Amino acid sequence: MIxxxxxxxxxxxxxxxxxLLGACFAGLPVLWMVASSFKSNLEIxxxxxxxxxxxxxxxxxxxxxxxxxxxxxxFNSYLVAIMVTIxxxxxxxxxxxxxxxxxxxxxxxxxxxxxxxxxxxxxxxxIPYFGLIVxxxxxxxxxxxxxxxxxxxxxxxxxxxxGYFNTLPRDLDEAVMIDGGGSxxxxxxxxxxxxxPGIVAVGVYTFMLAxxxxxxxxxxxxxxxxxxxxxxxxxxxxxxxxxxxxMLALSVLGSLPVLILFLLFQRYFIAGxxxxxxxx
Amino acid sequence: xDSASQSQVADPTNIAWEQxxxxxxxxxxxxxxxxxxxxxxxxxxxxxxxxxxxxxVIVNPNPPVFxxxxxxxxxxxxxxxxxxxxxxxxxxxxxxxxxxxxxxSFALLLNSRLLGANVKAVFRVIYILPWVFTASIIAILWRxxxxxxxxxxxxxxxxxxxxxxxxxxxxxxxxxxxxxxINIWSGYPFxxxxxxxxxxxxPDDLYEAGRVDGGNAWQLFLNITLPQLxxxxxxxxxxxxxxxxxxxxxxxxxxxxxxxxxxxxxxxYTYKAAFSSHEYSIASTIAMVILVMCTFVAVFYVRSQRMxxx
Numbered sequence: 001m002i003x004x005x006x007x008x009x010x011x012x013x014x015x016x017x018x019x020l021l022g023a024c025f026a027g028l029p030v031l032w033m034v035a036s037s038f039k040s041n042l043e044i045x046x047x048x049x050x051x052x053x054x055x056x057x058x059x060x061x062x063x064x065x066x067x068x069x070x071x072x073x074x075f076n077s078y079l080v081a082i083m084v085t086i087x088x089x090x091x092x093x094x095x096x097x098x099x100x101x102x103x104x105x106x107x108x109x110x111x112x113x114x115x116x117x118x119x120x121x122x123x124x125x126x127i128p129y130f131g132l133i134v135x136x137x138x139x140x141x142x143x144x145x146x147x148x149x150x151x152x153x154x155x156x157x158x159x160x161x162x163g164y165f166n167t168l169p170r171d172l173d174e175a176v177m178i179d180g181g182g183s184x185x186x187x188x189x190x191x192x193x194x195x196x197p198g199i200v201a202v203g204v205y206t207f208m209l210a211x212x213x214x215x216x217x218x219x220x221x222x223x224x225x226x227x228x229x230x231x232x233x234x235x236x237x238x239x240x241x242x243x244x245x246x247m248l249a250l251s252v253l254g255s256l257p258v259l260i261l262f263l264l265f266q267r268y269f270i271a272g273x274x275x276x277x278x279x280x
Numbered sequence: 281x282d283s284a285s286q287s288q289v290a291d292p293t294n295i296a297w298e299q300x301x302x303x304x305x306x307x308x309x310x311x312x313x314x315x316x317x318x319x320x321x322x323x324x325x326x327x328x329x330x331x332x333x334x335x336x337v338i339v340n341p342n343p344p345v346f347x348x349x350x351x352x353x354x355x356x357x358x359x360x361x362x363x364x365x366x367x368x369x370x371x372x373x374x375x376x377x378x379x380x381x382x383x384x385s386f387a388l389l390l391n392s393r394l395l396g397a398n399v400k401a402v403f404r405v406i407y408i409l410p411w412v413f414t415a416s417i418i419a420i421l422w423r424x425x426x427x428x429x430x431x432x433x434x435x436x437x438x439x440x441x442x443x444x445x446x447x448x449x450x451x452x453x454x455x456x457x458x459x460x461x462i463n464i465w466s467g468y469p470f471x472x473x474x475x476x477x478x479x480x481x482x483p484d485d486l487y488e489a490g491r492v493d494g495g496n497a498w499q500l501f502l503n504i505t506l507p508q509l510x511x512x513x514x515x516x517x518x519x520x521x522x523x524x525x526x527x528x529x530x531x532x533x534x535x536x537x538x539x540x541x542x543x544x545x546x547x548x549y550t551y552k553a554a555f556s557s558h559e560y561s562i563a564s565t566i567a568m569v570i571l572v573m574c575t576f577v578a579v580f581y582v583r584s585q586r587m588x589x590x
Binding site: 008011012015018019022023025026027029030032033036044045047048049090091092094095097098099101102104107110112113114115116117118119120121122123124125126127128129131132147148150151154158183208211212214215219229230231233234237244247248251254255258259262263266270 | 303305306307309310312313314316317320321323324325327328331385386389392394395403405406407408409410412413414415416417420421422424425427429430431434465469473476477519522525526528529533546547550551554555560563564567568570571574575577578581582
């Protein structure tokens with residue numbers, strides 16, 4: 001059932017039109033943001049607008065990168081996101097191992113709770129968190145952010161890790177067990193090394209969620225030296241005059257870590273995105 | 281236990297200990313997760329429920345008073361709550377429907393056999409791009425584009441589609457649609473990647489058989505593609521619905537719920553009740569209503585998921 005040559009050409013032509021329209025929808029806003037970050041603040045809303053104009057410069061980037069207050073946002077974001085990633089990966093490996101390899105009472109109920117946590121709205125947790133975090137004396141600390149972020153990273157991470165371990169044959173661990181290795185040795189020496197792709201997927205996705213978090217970072221920190229990049233952008237917006245080019249430069253710089261991770265680990269990244277909806 | 285000299289297997293206490301250890305082991309591996317979830321979801325949810333039943337909680341000189349369901353009555357009958365609820369529903373339902381249509385269309389485009397692998401790879405990256413940005417950056421980006429003097433107004437004006445500059449985000453007639461549009465832009469890639477994976481999982485034989493039966497492209501789509509994707513569609517839509525019901529950042533950073541509460545959704549309403557008005561009981565009550573709504577949807581979602589084999 002192969003159509004004529006001309007029919008295929010027409011279909012290819014229409015397909016390309018649709019593809020390019022889609023790419024404009026997805027990509028042009030981003031392109032405009034990046035281009036505007038190189039303009040002077042006066043030229044951002046110049047009439048008629050131009051993608052690149054005479055005011056092209058790196059001034060906004062220099063302003064952001066030479067401001068210790070704004071560099072601190074980046075330091076905080078990296079520190080918190082990396083801590084969350086490490087803690088989530090370790091915790092989810094342990095939990096995934098348990099759910100994948102053991103049968104025990106309440107297993108089904110517990111795994112339902114873990115899946116269900118995904119649907120708890122952060123806004124519901126925000127009010128009690130405020131009191132709880134103050135009571136624990138960790139208000140305005142990294143610990144508060146790491147612990148609360150883990151609530152919504154763990155659920156995905158455990159679903160992904162359990163799914164990954166389920167694809168590995170049990171004969172592997174049994175061979176080690178027979179040789180006298182304990183269950184932890186099996187996990188650490190056998191399962192963890194061969195699960196590296198799954199672990200990277202969990203790590204990359206967790207990093208992105210943690211890097212992008214807004215609500216808890218807004219409510220659980222008070223001083224500017226504890227703020228993360230998304231909150232930093234929010235603070236810039238609230239200031240007297242809109243320094244558009246600086247806000248955009250901060251946004252571009254703030255997107256780079258996740259963008260680079262995405263380009264490097266696309267396959268793993270996509271595995272993370274679709275984990276909740278496909279395999280489970 | 282002095283089992284060093286004895287055979288381990290022969291020692292009955294050792295066997296009992298080993299058995300108990302084996303029984304407790306899975307819980308031990310789960311314990312960090314369980315402790316964290318108990319402390320940071322179960323206890324807080326119980327707390328917020330308690331707050332919703334009481335007046336004068338947190339920063340309030342008066343002692344707390346138990347009022348039963350009075351807060352719920354007050355919230356549910358309040359005009360502001362109803363406005364926020366209807367905005368939330370509009371925002372969520374339109375977003376989910378548009379995400380589905382755009383995500384599936386893009387996935388079908390990228391799945392076409394007429395395209396080479398490299399072309400697909402490049403366009404896939406571009407199409408997923410909006411997902412990479414955090415909500416506060418997406419807010420900045422669209423405030424730039426939708427500004428009265430921004431590029432969207434310029435294009436619309438040049439094309440003659442509007443006669444005067446539009447204040448997309450501060451005109452109460454336009455704002456809700458504007459934030460919904462922004463949310464649509466930022467959320468469809470989640471569907472796209474899931475559909476791409478789903479489409480690759482549909483066996484070619486099904487399409488071959490369909491073609492032999494004389495089906496055209498549209499019929500193949502309706503009778504094969506859609507039914508095959510159904511499980512993915514259901515779980516995506518439910519998960520997305522839950523997320524958009526409690527979307528906060530995007531709206532907070534673009535309109536803050538304004539102008540004149542025209543984009544006020546349940547989450548911004550909760551936030552204001554808690555941190556602007558310091559009415560923590562009322563805020564907790566709205567937070568509970570959102571939780572109940574999300575849980576209701578989540579029950580269907582969890583049913584569609586099977587993490588543990590039956």
